[in-house]
Amino acid sequence: MLRISVVFFLLKKIKMKNSKKFILLGTKKPLKLDNGKNLRNFKIAYQTYGNLNKNKNNAILICHALSGDQYAAGQNPITKKAGWWSKAIGPNLPIDTKKFFVICSNILGGCLGSAGPKELNPLTKKSYNMSFPVITIRDIVNAQKMLIDELGIKKLFSVIGGSAGGFQVLQWAASYPENVVSAIPIATSFRHSAQNIAFHEVGRQAIMSDPDWCNGNYIDKKKRPEKGLSVARMLAHITYLSEEAFQRKFGRNLQNKISLAYGFKTDFQVESYLKHQGLAFVDRFDANSYLYITRAMDYFDLPSQKKGGLKKIYKNSPVKFCVISFTSDWVYPTKYSKEIVDSLNAVGADVSFVEIKTDKGHDAFLLDEKEFNETIKGFLKANANKEGF
Amino acid sequence: MNRLDFEIIKNIIKDNSRVLDVGCETGKLLKFLNKGKKINGRGLEISQKNVNICLKHGLSVVQGDADKDLVPYLSKSFDFVILSQTLQATHSPEKVLNELVRISKYAIVSFPNFGSWLVRLKLLINGVMPESVAIPHTWYTTPNIHLCTIKDFKKLCNKNSIKIEQNFYLNKNGKKITNPIKKLFNNFFSTSGLFVIKK
Numbered sequence: 012m013l014r015i016s017v018v019f020f021l022l023k024k025i026k027m028k029n030s031k032k033f034i035l036l037g038t039k040k041p042l043k044l045d046n047g048k049n050l051r052n053f054k055i056a057y058q059t060y061g062n063l064n065k066n067k068n069n070a071i072l073i074c075h076a077l078s079g080d081q082y083a084a085g086q087n088p089i090t091k092k093a094g095w096w097s098k099a100i101g102p103n104l105p106i107d108t109k110k111f112f113v114i115c116s117n118i119l120g121g122c123l124g125s126a127g128p129k130e131l132n133p134l135t136k137k138s139y140n141m142s143f144p145v146i147t148i149r150d151i152v153n154a155q156k157m158l159i160d161e162l163g164i165k166k167l168f169s170v171i172g173g174s175a176g177g178f179q180v181l182q183w184a185a186s187y188p189e190n191v192v193s194a195i196p197i198a199t200s201f202r203h204s205a206q207n208i209a210f211h212e213v214g215r216q217a218i219m220s221d222p223d224w225c226n227g228n229y230i231d232k233k234k235r236p237e238k239g240l241s242v243a244r245m246l247a248h249i250t251y252l253s254e255e256a257f258q259r260k261f262g263r264n265l266q267n268k269i270s271l272a273y274g275f276k277t278d279f280q281v282e283s284y285l286k287h288q289g290l291a292f293v294d295r296f297d298a299n300s301y302l303y304i305t306r307a308m309d310y311f312d313l314p315s316q317k318k319g320g321l322k323k324i325y326k327n328s329p330v331k332f333c334v335i336s337f338t339s340d341w342v343y344p345t346k347y348s349k350e351i352v353d354s355l356n357a358v359g360a361d362v363s364f365v366e367i368k369t370d371k372g373h374d375a376f377l378l379d380e381k382e383f384n385e386t387i388k389g390f391l392k393a394n395a396n397k398e399g400f
Numbered sequence: 401m402n403r404l405d406f407e408i409i410k411n412i413i414k415d416n417s418r419v420l421d422v423g424c425e426t427g428k429l430l431k432f433l434n435k436g437k438k439i440n441g442r443g444l445e446i447s448q449k450n451v452n453i454c455l456k457h458g459l460s461v462v463q464g465d466a467d468k469d470l471v472p473y474l475s476k477s478f479d480f481v482i483l484s485q486t487l488q489a490t491h492s493p494e495k496v497l498n499e500l501v502r503i504s505k506y507a508i509v510s511f512p513n514f515g516s517w518l519v520r521l522k523l524l525i526n527g528v529m530p531e532s533v534a535i536p537h538t539w540y541t542t543p544n545i546h547l548c549t550i551k552d553f554k555k556l557c558n559k560n561s562i563k564i565e566q567n568f569y570l571n572k573n574g575k576k577i578t579n580p581i582k583k584l585f586n587n588f589f590s591t592s593g594l595f596v597i598k599k
Contacts, residue, residue, distance in 0.1 A: 333455065352462055353472035359418070364462040365451050385452045393458030 031088070032057055033124050036157045042119075045147040045310075052133050055158050056124025057116035060084045060100060061108035063164070068192075069400055070164045071106060071391075072155065073115040074172030074179035077304050078244075078296060080123040083115040084108070089123070090295055098379045105388040110395060111168065118179070119154040120146045120304050122297035126154075129230065129297045140299060141227035148175070148311045152182040156190070166190050168398065169391060173197035173376035174343070175304070178311045181351070184330045185313060193331040193394050195387065197376045198340050200347035201321060202312040207342065210250055211305040214243030218298045227299055240298040241289030248288045253339035253372035257281060321354035328355075332362040333390045335376075335383065342373040363390065405484055405510045405594050406432050408568055408576070412508060412596055413437065417479035420444065420504070422466045423486035427454035442478075444469060467491045470499035478504040485592070487511045487553075488544040494556060501562055501599035510570075510594035515549030515587040518572075532572075532591070550587040557597060566596035 033056040036042065041049035058081045063070060073083050073096065084100035086093060100106040100113055117125035120143070128143040159167065170183045170191055177199020184194045200207075218224055221239030225232045249257075261281040265271070268278065277283045314320035332355055336348035345366050355362040367383045369375045376383065406429055413419060415438050421430050424443030427450075433439050443461035445451050454461040462469070466483065467490050481504035483496070488511050490496045500507035512535045513519075522530035529539035537544065548556075550569070557564055569577045569590035582589035 331460070352464075353469075356462065357472050357474050357477075359474075359477055361460050362462060363451070363455055363460050364464070365448050365455075366463055367448065382448060382452060386455060389452055389456030393456060397458060 031124060032059070034158060034161055036154065036161065042150065042154055042157065044144055044150045046145055048144045050119075050126065050144065050150075053119070053126035053154070054124060054130065055116050055119070055126070055154055056121075057081050057114060057158060058083065058085075059115075060113040061111055063112040063162075064400060066400070067164055068166060068168055068398055069110065069395070070112045070114060070159075070162075070167050071169045071171060072159065072167050072183075073100065073106070073113060074155070074170065074176035074183075075115060075118060076172070076174035076176045077247075077301075077308065078292065079176065080121065081115045081117040081125075082123075084113065095377060098377075099384065099387065105384045106171065106391065107388075110400070111391070114159070114162070116155055116158055118151045118304070120151065120300060120307060122300035127297070128227070128299035128303055138230045140230065143299070143303060146303060146307050148178045148182050148307055149186065149316075151307065152179050152186060155179070155183075156187060159190070166192060168395070169193040169195060171195040171197070171387070172199075174199055174373065175308050177343075178308065178313075181313055182311075184328065184332070185316065185324045188325075188328045188330050191330050192398065193333065193390070195333045195335065195390065196348075196351070197335045198337055198343055198373055200343040201314060201351055203309050204347075208309045210246065211309055214246055215302050215305060217242040217246070218302060221298075224298060227302075229298070235293070236298045237290075237293045240293045240296065240301060241286075243301060244292040244296075245285040245289040248285060250342050251372055251374040253341065253370055255339060255370035256372050259370065260284075321351065322358050325355055325360050326358045328358075328360045330360070331394060332360060333386070334362065334364045335386055336364075336366045337371070337373070337375040337380075337383075338366060338368045339370050340373040340375065405568075405570065405574055405592070407574075408570075408594055409433070409482060409484065409508055409510075410437065412506075412566070413439065413480050415439070418442075418477070420473075420478045420481045422470070422481060422483045422500070423489075424450075424454065424459075424461060426450050427457055427459045427461065429482065429484060430454070430459050431457060466496050470496065470503060473499075473503040475502050476505055480504060480506050480508060482508045484508070484510050485512065488547045490546060493546050493548070494560065497556065497562065497597075498560055498599075501597060505598065506565065507597050508594065509553075509597060510592060511548065511553065512544075512592045513550050513587065513590050514547040515551060516591050517588050518591075520588075550590065550593045553593065553595070557595075560599075562597050562599050564595050564597050568594040570594060 033054045037051045041051040082094040083096045084094045102109050117123045120127045122129045128139045132139045170180045172180045177196035180194050180196040218239035221236035223234040224236035264280040266280045266283040317323045334348050336345040352364040418440045420442045422444045424445045430441045444464050451461050451463045481500050519530045569586040570592045572591040
């Protein structure tokens with residue numbers, strides 16, 4: 012009796028702790044990567060919120076974007092800040108954890124516990140660094156599928172994600188249509204445009220030109236390419252907002268000054284803001300991961316996966332799509348979402364689409380946009396009713 | 401407020417049809433059709449807020465514009481396409497009409513009749529743009545930029561070799577006109593018209 016209660020106590024304690032969950036995958040069968048290589052014995056770190064129901068049909072997979080992680084809701088134990096999508100995931104929120112079992116995993120190539128350049132190569136016992144294989148969005152999704160299989164979930168109720176998370180959502184619906192009831196790709200596209208690649212390349216060049224990058228071996232040399240990574244983040248952050256949002260937030264306001272300093276230190280608030288964004292990022296993100304994930308995004312070209320493109324890929328798809336875009340998003344403008352919607356409509360797929368009016372730009376999906384929340388909430392709730400839970 | 405022609409549309413649509421409601425607003429017609437009928441319904445609606453309301457009710461609706469967003473649909477991909485009281489608000493009614501008959505086996509189109517005696521009388525006597533139950537807007541706020549009469553509509557169908565399969569002439573209560581004289585002079589007596597067309 013005592014033993015049982017001790018075990019129970021321990022279990023309870025483990026559950027209470029914000030435990031860093033991870034799973035070892037590819038132990039029996041390797042993950043076949045798009046570049047032809049096999050990945051064996053690799054870790055995927057993940058978090059779950061809410062409870063899986065008896066029928067195991069209430070699971071939602073959240074796919075995070077380039078700089079996201081598995082801490083989508085609650086408090087992020089590393090930054091001590093709220094999880095990146097805590098405004099949308101939680102009890103009574105649009106992705107209601109009282110109703111749904113929410114899974115979010117750190118993507119393959121990431122730097123918060125999943126296999127990536129920072130992690131130890133089990134063969135060499137040293138960090139992979141640049142010897143980590145170049146991965147694709149499809150590899151990331153295939154790793155997620157292995158995780159979902161391990162968790163004993165046959166069919167996801169929904170796969171949801173914005174930006175690069177949206178790529179994963181589209182890839183899920185393309186690769187595993189029978190294992191997905193609904194898909195919500197947000198602020199995303201079906202392929203990276205020349206401009207998308209161009210911005211990413213500037214970011215990568217900033218990292219790789221930092222002398223502390225050391226050809227990718229900065230961990231071994233006990234250095235960090237902070238300057239390069241922070242410049243990459245500053246540049247990227249500009250693209251995540253809109254011209255209007257910058258103007259509204261900062262205008263030409265000066266930073267702790269009443270007049271121009273006639274120098275090159277921080278004069279304007281917007282400069283200070285960007286520098287802060289850059290610095291905050293290097294504290295939590297790995298430079299090589301940034302290279303690998305931006306590359307995976309650049310390689311994303313969904314229509315090229317099948318002759319006949321998107322229409323062929325989604326022909327006879329049983330997946331219910333809810334595509335969402337934002338008016339001021341200039342990273343993945345609405346026209347790309349529309350192209351997805353048009354292709355789905357052309358093959359008679361079940362698709363809904365909204366374009367949310369906002370001046371907050373690409374990052375609007377991370378912010379508390381009322382109409383956007385309503386879209387997700389309504390779509391999920393109505394489909395949960397149809398599924399009978 | 402229910403649109404005037406819901407019941408009639410419901411009777412036209414057969415079970416197990418693929419249906420697209422163009423300009424579906426908050427999805428009232430689709431919901432109405434879902435009750436008692438088995439349809440595979442879709443909507444196209446210009447207002448984002450309305451689309452959200454549709455999603456809440458479990459309807460599959462795309463935010464879009466009848467003038468532009470019918471093009472991607474494949475030919476004959478729907479059994480029925482409905483354009484209820486919306487034709488007069490489109491920028492290019494002729495193009496829209498042709499798209500409707502292209503993507504569907506049958507298109508159901510209804511619109512307020514600008515040729516009705518009441519409208520004619522109001523213009524004749526008052527000399528200002530008429531407002532009525534079917535056209536409840538001032539001329540400067542109206543979304544109805546291409547109002548037409550039943551005769552105009554028939555002429556346009558004829559011009560485009562669009563066949564009128566069924567016609568319904570409706571009074572101001574949305575009821576079918578049964579009086580044979582009124583039926584004969586339908587362009588004079590009906591408040592709105594509803595047509596099943598095909599090509």
